[in-house]
Amino acid sequence: MKLVPNLCRQRLAEGGLALGFGVHHLRGSAVGMIGQAAGFDWLFIDMEHGAMSVDDASRIAIAALGQGITPIVRVCKDALFEGTRCLDNGAMGIVVPHVDTAEEAEAVVRAYRFPPTGDRSWGAPPFAYGMAPVNAAQAQAELNADILVVCMIETPQAVANAEAIAAVPGVDVLMFGTSDLTATMGIPGQIGHPDVRAAYATVGAACAAHGKVMGMGGVYDEKVAPDYIALGARFILGGSDHAFLMAGATQRAGFLRGLAPKRA
Template sequence: MTRMIENHALARIRAGGVALGLGVHHLRTAATGMLAEAAGVDWLFIDAEHGGFSEDQATQVAIAALPTRVTPIVRVCKGALDQAPRVLDNGAMGVVIPHIDTAEEARAVVEACKYPPLGHRSLGGPCAQAGYAALPAGELMAEMNKRLLTIVMIETPQAVENAEAIAAVPGIDCLMIGTSDLTAEMGIPGQIGHERVKAAYAAVIGACRKHGKITGMGGVYDEQNAPVYIGMGARLVLSGSDHALLMGALKARTGFLRSITV
């Protein structure tokens, strides 16, 4: 029997938990997924929008993560939507498309990322997520539509206003709030605990619950605000990026060592 790769992040959410992600900007090796697994991470946010990843680098990291319990998800640029099916064809268990403001834009994402009947993604043959087994086309497409997450980012007041229409689009699995960009677009950059941001979270979470979709959260890592938004219903949660976490740990270590009197 063919071994289909489990989407461990999705399984954790369906079991009532919170799936924690690691933003990958600078890590490039096959060890990335294993390191994340050892740290208790559930998914990789391989960032080909802000990180300097080529498609080859992103998919090599994704394929290497598949045997772990860490689900590889790749963010591609909104204007490079043609990259989404390529990374899905080559190991990614989901894609994140930023700056989606309308239901029409969300439908275009589904058309590119989901197989028929949900979308119009072309079948490229055996894939890593199915162990490269040659499955019947209908079976493979149905399984991949179930397992591969199609995530759109809500990053503007317009997107928040249209959250219910976006969540209603068949084939969209998750609306992820990009909190940093949202605050910038609101004219309150960095004020992630602002009442307007809380209201935006409430609107998006409500839309997701109404339409059976997942709410994602990026840009909120502090002990004051993260519990609030997770308590409200954020479930696919970015826990930080490789460079920020490295810098924090390295500064703490060098600060300690510098403090030793010699």
Template sequence: MEESPRDLVRNRVKEKLAGNELVLSMAVRLVRSIEIVSIAQSAGFDSFYVDLEHSSFSLEATSQLCIAGLSLGVTPFVRVPSISPDCIAGVLDGGALGVIAPHVQGADEAARVVRAAKYPPSGSRSFTGALPHVRFRSFPAIEVSAAIDAATMVIIMIESAAALEAAEAIAAVEGVDMLFIGTNDLCAELGIPGQLDHPTIRQAYATCMRACASNGKHLGIGGLNANPALAADFVKLGARYVSTGTDLSFLAAGAAAKTRQMRERFSPPSFN
């Protein structure tokens, strides 16, 4: 049977979330070559996101990573540096299956992200043929746009007091798939920097979980890679998407652990 765009465009994160399964993700902000995607797959990650907000990656490098993710079955997202339509369209056309939008303060801005990420009639994204999502094959535009719209996720970060207050309204926006709490930034915005286990943060997660549950959306955890016990509490609360850390933090932690191990085991004798 001949493949259709819906056969080719699969977002495994969306499928796992629909089945109430745990999704583990990593952020990429150091390694620009496609080897990092193979490492993510070998390590068992479901997804990765290229962090354009906190890196100097080019659109070209971002696209290459996303295309590798499509090929290897590791769902590629991009955290965009701004919610401008051209920025969102650029990363999606390059191969991303979703955008993570930072600094959204309310439902109006969330709706702008949806419009930029979706094709008409749901949004205003401009259509171009030969997309990497369908392996650059030619299909009727209406089939491709429908398949990509169905697979593309819009993830809104909650990282300010204003966004937290508007969580219910943001979750109610049609086309928003997930609220993703940036815990460190939220702590700083709420005047409790670094206090990840503060009751206010626990309440913030509970507030967002209620907003997601009442609107059929999902909740994501960010910034808790150093506190897996706390992240586990929020998974029990209902969060299902967990950002586990960055390629940079994994490399730094692994290198530091190895040098400690070597020095402890092979410390040379003292010389007088």
């Protein structure tokens, strides 16, 4: 049985933008189909801020494997063990928030890569192979090469350590959590601030130097986002389910209200 292709990784390898669809409130097997139909490349299944269990995340991820979109799960920094369960049950990548040092990045890699790169445990044949029997050695090597490991940059300390974090073998993406970065900088919400722009430039240079990809989350302003993409951001969180729903529903309600007959 062949490994389900990591379409997000393929998009990045081609030099393109990999667009993420944030999943906070949606549940069930249709989530990936919705994201793929809307033009996204990967699901950002959020267990840090979404009220979601491993079971919820895994159901979405397993369905997404056959829907042409890559399921990636964000876990809490102090719950790395939940990420290994998600990887065993459909996820093709893990995002870890608040990674501030190379040592923390190394711990993330150990959790999510099989030996000799890491310490991830081998369980039953994973969903990434359609549950078919596999050669363990071959499958572990293939998964080590295909799973995306993403460390989030959310503090000035992380920006200062970007070069060391990017140098850690097994880390694929350094992704900005721009909202939290502005908060820790003392400029909450100012995503276009010169200090934030400087941080993107610093991390972008570190990623370029070590063959890693820079990611962008928390930037949905159509004036600022192009600037950070120009600095090298390619793993892009495009928005979240509730924001998409609110935008579409608000536009539709406004249109229909505008058709109401005028009263004399």
